[in-house]
Amino acid sequence: MPIQAIETAVSAPMETRLQVDGMDCGACANKVETALGRLPGVRLVTVSLASAEVRIGHDPNTDLAAIRETLSRLGFSPRDPVPDTAPACGCGATSCAAPENGRPASETPWWRSRQGLLTLGTGALMLCAYGAASLFPAFERPIFLAAVLLGLIPVARRAWASARLGSPLSIETLMSLAAIAAVSVGAEAEAAAVLFLFQVGESLEGVAARRSRDGIGALIELLPRNAQRETADGTLETVAAERLLVDDRIQVHAGERIPADGEVLEGIGGVDESPLSGESLPQIKRPGDSVFAGSVNLESRLRIRVTADAADNTIARIASLVREAQARKAPSARFIERFARVYTPLVVVFATLVAVVPPLFLGAVWSEWIYRGAAILLIGCPCALVISTPAAIAAGLAAGARHGLLMKGGAVLEGLARISRVAFDKTGTLTLGQPQVTETIVLAGTREQLLARAAALSAGSAHPLARAILAHAGSAGIAPAAPDAIQALPGRGVSARIADSDCFLGSLAAARERLDDDSALIEAAEPQLALGRSLSVLVEDGRALGLIAMHDAPREDARAGIVALERLGIGSLVLSGDQRPAVEALAGPLGIEAHAGLLPEDKQRLVRELQDAGERVAKVGDGINDAPALAAAEIGIAMGGGTEVALETADAASLHGRVGDVAAMVRLARRTLQVIHQNVTIAVGLKLGLMVTTLIGLTGLWPAVLADTGATVLVTANALRLLRIRVIETEAGSSQPSSRQDCRAHSGGSCACTD
Template sequence: VAAGRARAGIRALARLMPRTALRLGPDGAAETVPSERLRLGDLVLVRPGDRVPCDGTIEEGRSSLDESAVTGESVPVPRQPGDAVVAGSINADGVLRVRVTRTAADNTVARIVRLVEEATASRAPTQRFIERFSTWWTPGAMIVSLLVILLPPFLLGWDWQTSVYRGLAVLLIACPCALVISVPAAMASGLSAGARRGLLVKGGAALEAIGAARTVAFDKTGTLTEGHPRVTRVVAAEGQEEARVLALAAAVEGGSAHPLARAVTAAAAGRGLAVPAAGEAGARPGRSVTATVEGRRVEVGSPRHSAETARGGLGPLAAAMEGLQAEGNTVSVVLADDAAIGLLAFRDEPRADAAAGIAALADLGVRSVMLTGDNARTGAAVGRMLGLEVKAGLLPDDKLREIASLRAAGPVAMVGDGINDAPALAAATVGVAMGGGTDVALEAADAAVLKDRVTGVAELVSLSRATLRNVKQNVAVAVGLKLVFLATTLAGLTGLWPAILADTGATVLVTLNALRLLAWKPAT
């Protein structure tokens, strides 16, 4: 039931996959073929606006890819030769030639579906204990029943008809049916309830572990924030105008599909600025983009790079930059002929429900910590807005050490959305991928919030605890009824038919109680 419900949501994603692909032959001619016929090593052509038909590696071309349908990432991701691409993503602008690395049966979407199918194969520790217990319970019940039949006629003078009758009643009462189904019925209902709300869990073991977490560690970018930056401030150096700084930056960034570049051009358009033409454009990834604008060499770069290359340094702009970073902004520096003329501040806003999600976790008694590679000032500002602890300036290896430190104090859940988060997801007690995650993140994670909702993490914890409460109720009902009727049967107060009704009734009660989870909703 749970796997089927979850698969229904995943199939909606699968329907977004292109049915055909443009396969390139040895002579470079494009042939339209069904996507299922693509084989490893085939070269396919992906035009602007097309969906990528396979998981592969770019051999030629540069573009930005909208991967939101697969990973939940709302910002198009720049891709270049050598980069991996995901089936189902949309090519925004450039023409790409992609080498197939995974067939249709093994691409990212197909692997997600398989994860759903494997969910029911993972048994929770409680379920494994009950199953082990039942292997001892059943032989023990048969021995007790046999003793009830054989001993009383010799020791208490019962007639054989009475002892056989009571022995059979004891055997029926001791049948472990209700006990055995008490856990899997609740787990299946919990998994199904989660799938209905876009909470995909890889099985009962993961579902049980999520509720035990005492700390949740979050990645920042794309997890707690939207992943969609915008320009929040333009600061002009002395003798410069803000509008001029923004217009020059927009001219340089006009040919780029980078999220920050789009934020700059959108800000210029929003102010109605006339953007001059640019030529001789160039880019140094992670450092700066440059172009010649009205005879001047204009550069938009990172603070670190610009501080090293600006003639005379950043001057008074350095203090302004620190203030902007303290407010949670990412800052770029605009240079003209190697002189710093202004700053652009960007903010990747927290998700609308991020603060509510952190508060909901706090209400559940769960501590929240943000692990980020951003500078300490930006991280601290986001932490203040959302109300959680911050560990900033962390590389992937540093995140692993932080996870290990947190685990020393109790179970830890790690929430992330990308390949860089995969090691931390695997190192945590339980890993949660946001927005479906990349395929690497999904492999490392134990659960996924298929919709980009921070509150979904709190819902996962709440669902896990509700499921475990249901399990305890089921076990109490199953064992309690059996103990009561076992005592009354041995005392001669109840007979065979009450024993039958008690056994059947216990099974019905635990099943109905488990089905209540299908109507589970998080507290609002």
């Protein structure tokens, strides 16, 4: 191996994932990023508060024990993450409860966690101090000093560790300084109360953070533990769902959850997909239809072929995508974090000036102004401000995932909220993507020759028109010819050598470029174009053998989806490589602008032109054929039922592929931004108001710490309201619950999820 290759292999970065208990706010995340980023060999640190996970990119020889030790010194508890799915334990039991079954172990109750025990201990100490002080008044101050000391030790230790690891102005530092300042002016009882209330606030943050993480855990719990797999002799065996492999045959009876992604082989019946897609009505499944892991078989026995193993099924991919999305910081979150880095030192300086300037220059009482300076320190704690944005982003992403709307991070949410135009692809996006051949027109040779060559050129392609041609040839009993030197021509068609002839199958425009005389082709094509049919033309050695006309019906909700966007003030257009008559036949009833006969570079150019005119464009397509336009647009949205393309290619994806989901994403994004603005207003407003009242002597330490804790809890609770938001609309435009579990309050005449 060359030396350079060896060096590259040795220096290739690695990634370590850790679950970090006790990391519940933005300030915690900043401390972790700063401390780990200073360690030798660490290249990148990504913190996801939503999943309490830290990802560390590092050199192969990095000391992992030092990483864990650093997290422990900061007051957190690192542990290995529980994967979304894992190999079964292999015990063969029908109901194995081992943690290897891929489900996270139940979380420790808050009162048994480190933070919970510290809170309860500090509270008990406070009660003892007040009781002892009332019984022994002469010893009141020493008793409260002891309470302060015992409550301050863990906070001060974390403050010292944070300072040594790069975060000198952490919330623990501000709390320690405030407590010491209070003690210095004889306010020991208030100092003890401040430390107790701080621990209460930390515990409340932990409870709120765990609640926001429940969405992913609930997704994993949708998977049944066991499956009924067919053996080679046709009998059934019970196996752990995690042991299912691609191409296994399983049977799912009525009332059971489907344990894996698959394709129905036998049986017809309704399947409840609401836990995954938000679609409240059962979906009728027939042989050949796809089913998702975690959905519920409602009516009859289904025999299913497994199409994805446990590590790659729909639920695992959604959970992974949501975790990654929540770890990506939105622009507003990055701005607030940068602001907090400047804001906190300014608060410390301001509090110092408040404590020192009036006594030094105005003859004021030192104890009074030191007390006020300590209160300013507590008011200035940035926790509520820092958590205001990521809490809302995490809740918004989780709410979208519950409705089958998958968005890759806060930046995507913010981008969707500002979209002004949506450019749709035609086939598979505004239409069902299941075209059928309506007519074959032979211009030279025979119909069998036309279909055999067309099927040969269509083989291996995932394009809906190619699949329609293959299906039509198969139903006619015509086998594809044997092609050589196949070459795909993006936006035009495909060419190959068949029986020593140069053959081409593609669009009408591309075919005409290969013909010396296209008059016969145009004459045959015009009636089909007038009917809005899509045409594929077969050309052999410069002559047109014939054309194949196909029709693809529009999606049922296409018109309702376009109207929903119009109500949001967003215009729509369709960009298609199909012939103009076919595109206009679709766009006309929908009332949108049509652009036809476009190559991939033409779609990209039109997106750029819209952007140059001041539009913020979202491109909706299949994620492959429209790659240049998807990349050029502010937001790329893939339509598809849980496929790899739908989940991984674009910035966002609709799990159940409805046109109306685009408007639903925009509504959710705009609501999330509203909550962010509300949270920032709450955090900043409370702090500014209390600073004023503290400066004029109306409030002190207790209201200050209550305001900090209260603001943090308020913004977190406000963000969690997004988990109940309704984003799916009916064709008439009224909101409806996306699943039976999403809106339980309707029966009482009022709805708790209208916010």
